[in-house]
Amino acid sequence: MMPAEDGQGARPRGHGASARGAPARGELPPYSYEPLKHRWELKLNFMSGVTLGPWLSFLWTHWRDIDWGLFWHRVAFLTCMSVVNTLLSAFDWLLHSRAVAAQPLHPEPLFILGHPRSGTTHLHNLLSRDPAFAFANTFHAGFPSSFLALEPARGLLAGLLAPTRPMDRMALSWELPAEDEIAVNVLSGCRVSPYAALVLPRAWRAAGVAAGGAPGGGEAVEGGSRGAAGGGGGGAGAAGSSGRAGGGVVGLRDFLDWEWEWEEEVESEEGAAAEHQAQGEEEKQQQEQATRREAQRQRQRPLPAQQRSGGAAAAAGQDAGGGAGTGTGMGAEGHPVAAAAAAAAAAPSRQSPHQRRRAALRAAAFEEWLASFMWFMKKITYRHVRLQQQRTAAATAAAAAATAPGCSGAQPPPPAAAAQPPQPPMLLIKSPVHTARLGTWLRLFPRARFVYVHRHPLEVFQSAAHMANTYYPYTYLQAPDDATTNDFIMDQYELMYSSYASRRAAVPPGRLVELGFGELEADPLAALGRVYEAFGWSDRWPAVAPLFGDYSASLADFKKNQFTSTVYVAAGHTARLLATHVPNPPTAG
Template sequence: MAPVIDINLGGCYSVKNHPLSGVTLLQWARLLRARWTQIDYLTYWPRLIFLTLLAALNTIGAIADWILYDAKIRAQELNDEPVFVLGHPRTGTTHLHNLLSKDPRFAYANTFQVGFPSSFLSTSWLAPHMGLIMDSTRPMDNMALAWDTPQEDEVAVNQLSSGASPYAPLLFMRREPEFRKFYDFDDCDADDFARWRDSFVYFLRKIQFAAGGKHKRLLLKSPVHTARVKLLKEMFPKATFIFVHRHPYEVFKSAVTMADRYYWQCYLQKPRVEDVQEFILYQGELLHRKYTEDVRGVSEARKMEVSFEEVTENTVTALSQVYKALGWGKDFARFKPVVEAYSQSLRDFKMNEHKELGEDARAVVRERWKAWFDDLGYAR
């Protein structure tokens, strides 16, 4: 499909904010062995050298974690009632995740932990110095980014599994179709699924251990989990799912902005604009289709849907409705002042102003995301 978007594909010397900053030498070697013919070495050699040096340092921390904590982590029981925040990227999942993380009943993965999943227990003293390799705001939307900010668990799993994740296309965008099997694993062989599952469960055990044990419910947010409701329900029968949705045009505009401002910091392979465009469109189709298919199997008491506008414009009311619908209502009075204080702290935050979509782009979004418009009642 011809491009209907315009994005930046450059920045080969950038080394900040890379999703593999915490990779170990073994994980890095496995990824390179599988993808060595697909890397554009002449373009991205500074990034490759930087990641290799980091991998050597990360390996020292990983060995310390393994010696000191591995047996305890593997013995750690998981709280069997995790809460998953779902939604397509750019629908407000981060905002809701941040809000819910203020509730002390929850344990969540922070930026340092997902960035350095193999070593964070023994290297946590380095967390305040993350500014050396990470910006203080997210490149795509200027939201605050700090070492203790709640973050997406799939970032960690992508590293631990050496790329058995839908996040791997950010490295190899021209090969994006090869990673589609990692959304729902329907077409995934047993070995590849085991790479993801074992990495995911091990990371959750590690987060649960870091939180002091199984008394806290895990609060998890990765947009790709939106395609995994059936699988996650099988793994955690008592799981709760909160789905955030937003107008497809706004999501597409925001996704294009994210690609323009951030994706180029990740590439190890030079993509084409049409590769990135297809990644955005296909992901939107798949996440919506799989969610609508799978969520029917979840009991009403363990699922809730809320819109981007409700969460951002009427935050306290929206959170109150979420808590009531999920049977947590009696606890909201205690939590309400925290929500109000956090919302007040964001009073001066200004959301991105995105480029308006041309008619060609709007037509493509209407065609590819038709079910999204229809199912959620959004005007075309």
């Protein structure tokens, strides 16, 4: 069943665990969802581009977590697609892998940040009209392993899409901009992206909540296949690194905010010198005590006559030598390599086996996520550069043909200049989960720019719940209950905004612009003009403003979802949403 015309997506009937939080004042119950409404659909599944290796790894790790009786046909479909994708990806790998690996990235990407359903897609579509940007479109994100070879035939795969997006009825095509995190999730086989929660929704809270820890932190229990809300499955984690038993050690919420990876690194570096120094002092004291005991034994031992006269001096020499030797061993204390080695050696002694396993899995997950992200960004850049080279070559050939002998008034072309490698284009990057990774982006791209789109939190929740009821059922391999879906929306909101709010002050001046959804909706050109002015791109504005205006005009007849009072936000959710909302966001940072 598709949503009603007024955008009323989730029915206010309430059941299961989510109903326990309903107010007792005769108000409507919390959101309720229909996870099986698109059970038999195979289209609109963002895992359609997965290759065989990651897919088999996913099945090996999570075969107990899949609701086979409900979604066996999706597993069969994705398995067939993985075989086809693997064959096609071989062409990309053989023909382009070296060039992609060597492709430099522009040092100043533009990130679009904001919670899902806050206007990020609208801004993404607008900014993608600027030809200065390179971006991932829907086909690239859906088929990241094979899009270079497969793109000319993308029309053959049109059946995998719908004419419009189910959550808002916006037009959908392979050419529209898309979220890069989809590609990361596909490349990793749902191992290191929070988007895996749209495939295995019960895995979202299985690890952290089982241990009573905070989102993304604290201890977690192993054995993700045991029990979760709704029965039949649980934790998902770094499957490729952890193996079948590791699902519950690292939860999906760990992959939303990678800040713990940097924080643990900093803490390790800061504590290494102190730990090494304390360990050295203790070893020195132990060595001195051992030396004194040995000297005492030597004094009490009968010695030959020729050695008795030098016994005291020998003992004194040993005593001094022990101390000197120990002190010399501390000479490399301040060396960074030595400090890092000391930290690596000392860390296991301070951690339990479970903590060491969790830290290793988290580090492996971050490395896999980062490798997948950087590879995809390089591939997008390479594709854009290659396309520009082809266009330049075509223009040069046309100019040469126009100046060929026999053409009246033709002027000979100027001498060909030495070929210069084209400059990489600026990347336009948008995935809502990136909102929680602001610190990570500042470390990876210190000169990056950011546009953050914000919207009233209650409207965000209503729209996010509507999307969960209209789109998520196309991707499920598990059927969540109402509480699981509500928890996912609320946890994601809190994690994104708390992380963003705590780190936005670190963005250098002139590198962050914050837009209200109402501002973007009411006058897109004025909002974009403010962005270009803040970033020092005013010279480009006269050329791109008509492009933005044309796109805005094409949306004149579009009607966004209108949520009525029957789409209810529970009182407990309202308090959490308002508590984590970023107050009084500045217009530019």
